[in-house]
Amino acid sequence: MIAYIKGIVASIHEDSVIMDVQGVGYEIICANPFVFQTLLNKEAFVYTYHYVREDTQVLYGFKNQDEKSLFQKLLQVSGIGPKGALAILSSVNVGDFVAAVEREDDKFLTSFPGIGKKTARQVILDLKGKLTTMLSLEVQPTTLEVIEATGKGLTDAQEALKALGYSDREIRAIMPKLRNEDTENTDELIRKALGLLVKS
Structure with a gap:
């Protein structure tokens, strides 16, 4: 598995970044490619998840380990694929999403494209209690503040x-x-x- 890529941000597209690693260009699909805008033509470190199926191989990229961890957890939920997981990551803070799962906030979860009530309940069933331990210290205070409310x-x-x-x-x-x-x-x-x- 490819855990991360360190190289030059060669170009940024609507749904991906191209990383140049010693002359080899890696296309990395991202939820928010433009978060790397300030690093264009500079060296960057991108966390990656190598998604492999019989008919496809895709590299998904993330700015930090928390985003990558949440992406991996979401893929374990029935009804959520890579596109659905990226759609969630593109529009929410990781800590806020974890807090919503912990307080079983169906309304918040169904606000994401492709997430209906059934899938929202599945997310809560599968992930409640399993997300807070994966968060870094940087994200945890935000999450815990919301959960306490x-x-x-x-x-x-x-x-x-x-x-x-x-x-x-x-x-x-x-x-x-x-x-x-x-x-x-x-x-x-x-x-x-x-x-x-x-x-x-």
């Missing part, structure tokens, strides 16, 4: 703040104070959160 009111408030354009970092910063609020009313929590965000 088990109250429905708090979870809904988080989603509303994201919809309003606030970043995960901004939301995490005020979570300790929101958890101390003696209410599960989503509207009240949002009002309190907005007040805290304005002050910060």
